[in-house]
Amino acid sequence: MRSVARFGEVKVDAGGACLPVSYAREEQIYLILEGSGILEYGGERIPVRKNDFMYLPPGGTHSISGSADHHCRLLVMGFNITAGITLDPPSKLLLANMDEVKEQTVEGHPSSVLYKLLVGDRKSTRDRIAAGYVVTSLFLMDFAPGGTNSPHHHESEEEIYLVLDGHGKIVAGGGMDGTEGLHPAQAGDAYFFRLNSTVGFYNNSEPGAKAHIIAVRSRYPFRKDED
Template identity: 55%
Template structure:
């Protein structure tokens, strides 16, 4: 091999080495600031949900391809239970859970007690308590399951029996800092709070229902130390997710069944359609993230 050929090969090798980091960087996936998923809200036909079965569909967190980016939320998904079906008992030493019945009638087994639940019922499940859900009816049961990790430095105390509340029994009210055209039902909050229907949580700061009048918005905003999820229960409009360049937020179409996850400090909000009679409802949950020295 002549000297000229060797020099050419060396130059090509050097060029490849110089370009390689750039090529690798272009292939590297960046963790998203927000996530969008969708779940069907239409009732399942009896043939689609075999009797006696229990299945979980992940929306965010465990079981989702981007679950690694969530800090406090461990699971957010739908539990579907066929007629006369039951789910295995679960116990999480350092996780708290919220159940919201989307459709059907259930029996919640909590420790050694049983509690009836129906459509639009919600409850808080404390860490360290074995629990399970049973469908003793002939109709399908769908439950929204939300689970959250409790940092080691938070002390866990004994929790009383679960409190079960129905969405329709919680009054609508305005919230300071938001327009009066948007009404809230404050469903669940922190143990130190007193405004919610259930105040027993360690890391969940708020579970709330938002009622949007036609053309209304809850004003785009962000939370520096919390992650949040919006689930569109009915209606459609534009979801605000991220951006904020020069005060202009990012807007994306949102319809019934769409779910959005927002990382801390991500701009979040919703604009309802500006049409007569265009109502929209969102179920939202917010949980604080551990400060840096609380990470495992």
């Protein structure tokens, strides 16, 4: 991993709290998977709930706590920003909820998977939040029974999949020739895909079978980006 600084799940007990953190050249995204809590950011205390996602820019201090009555389980994602990138972070917290984002098809992928486009880079016009320096896309995939996003590869991005529910086959390995390495996947499984790795998912075809995957892509720091 070169662009990814961290990717993991945190559970904060009801009434518990994490210590404040700040990273000079790391952007982070939090996604609330379960429960509710309080995000402290910019001197404010902001209530957060299930399916909220927020962009936390480099240099800002933030922490999260569980609410008085509920724990808070969240996905924490962090991405390294190379020294050659000029920082101009947003002046306010960027926060939205996945329930407010419409599902849609994406050009080049079958209609058997629908996407919620959550966070994109600073030039994005299609994502709910456009703020990433290194993050190019955070999205939710909703697979129909037997659905697939067609195995593919990315020449300039690393990618991570987290299976939220359902089960099927992850395509991982191989390379630009499209070779598929199939691996059983179920809820809770996470996969990292290196540069140019073949990546994809085949949902199982049982009647009514659904699967949801959170995916995040981040730009690989080629040497010219580090100069």
